[in-house]
Amino acid sequence: AQKITQTQPGMFVQEKEAVTLDCTYDTSDQSYGLFWYKQPSSGEMIFLIYQGSYDEQNATEGRYSLNFQKARKSANLVISASQLGDSAMYFCAMRVGDYKLSFGAGTTVTVRA
Amino acid sequence: DTGVSQDPRHKITKRGQNVTFRCDPISEHNRLYWYRQTLGQGPEFLTYFQNEAQLEKSRLLSDRFSAERPKGSFSTLEIQRTEQGDSAMYLCASSGGYNEQFFGPGTRLTVL
Numbered sequence: 146a147q148k149i150t151q152t153q154p155g156m157f158v159q160e161k162e163a164v165t166l167d168c169t170y171d172t173s174d175q176s177y178g179l180f181w182y183k184q185p186s187s188g189e190m191i192f193l194i195y196q197g198s199y200d201e202q203n204a205t206e207g208r209y210s211l212n213f214q215k216a217r218k219s220a221n222l223v224i225s226a227s228q229l230g231d232s233a234m235y236f237c238a239m240r241v242g243d244y245k246l247s248f249g250a251g252t253t254v255t256v257r258a
Numbered sequence: 259d260t261g262v263s264q265d266p267r268h269k270i271t272k273r274g275q276n277v278t279f280r281c282d283p284i285s286e287h288n289r290l291y292w293y294r295q296t297l298g299q300g301p302e303f304l305t306y307f308q309n310e311a312q313l314e315k316s317r318l319l320s321d322r323f324s325a326e327r328p329k330g331s332f333s334t335l336e337i338q339r340t341e342q343g344d345s346a347m348y349l350c351a352s353s354g355g356y357n358e359q360f361f362g363p364g365t366r367l368t369v370l
Contacts, residue, residue: 248300
């Protein structure tokens with residue numbers, strides 16, 4: 146069975162600073178994908194970034210970057226220059242096989258002015 | 259708006275009643291997924307359609323749950339004889355391939 150672990154239930158970050166959200170995963174498959182989603186209080190899941198298991202470079206999307214360490218089975222999300230609008234729940238997820246995602250328990254990020 | 263839409267956004271029902279939710283995926287996406295999210299947890303996979311074919315159902319889906327995607331476009335999720343444990347956010351997502359799944363706003367179900 147695939148498992149995603151997010152050990153930080155909540156984090157505070159000062160506006161304009163960077164924050165790293167931890168994610169470790171467990172799978173015996175060689176081909177898989179790793180995702181990060183943002184869920185604001187409105188409830189909608191917003192896709193942020195994707196990393197394939199065979200991708201050699203770390204994924205980046207604007208202020209989001211994924212620190213992929215395959216040997217350690219970690220896929221940490223780095224948010225640079227935090228903004229107040231970044232306050233939300235963040236979920237790490239893994240796709241093994243063709244379709245379904247397995248999600249972690251999430252990390253709540255609160256950005257302070 | 260070309261995103262995934264879900265209807266209704268909120269549903270309050272009494273225990274024992276039947277409810278039906280609708281999901282309209284992004285029009286060119288052939289894959290559609292249903293997830294359930296309880297408070298403080300990540301979403302859990304319920305079922306998956308490729309076009310009109312339902313290819314997998316999670317063990318979370320008891321016999322009271324049924325999902326359809328009759329023409330490979332919109333999908334419905336029905337819960338019969340609702341129980342208080344069914345209270346959750348029901349999320350629909352769609353994708354055109356193996357990568358990102360785009361989620362709708364969800365339907366929040368409260369069973370009294």
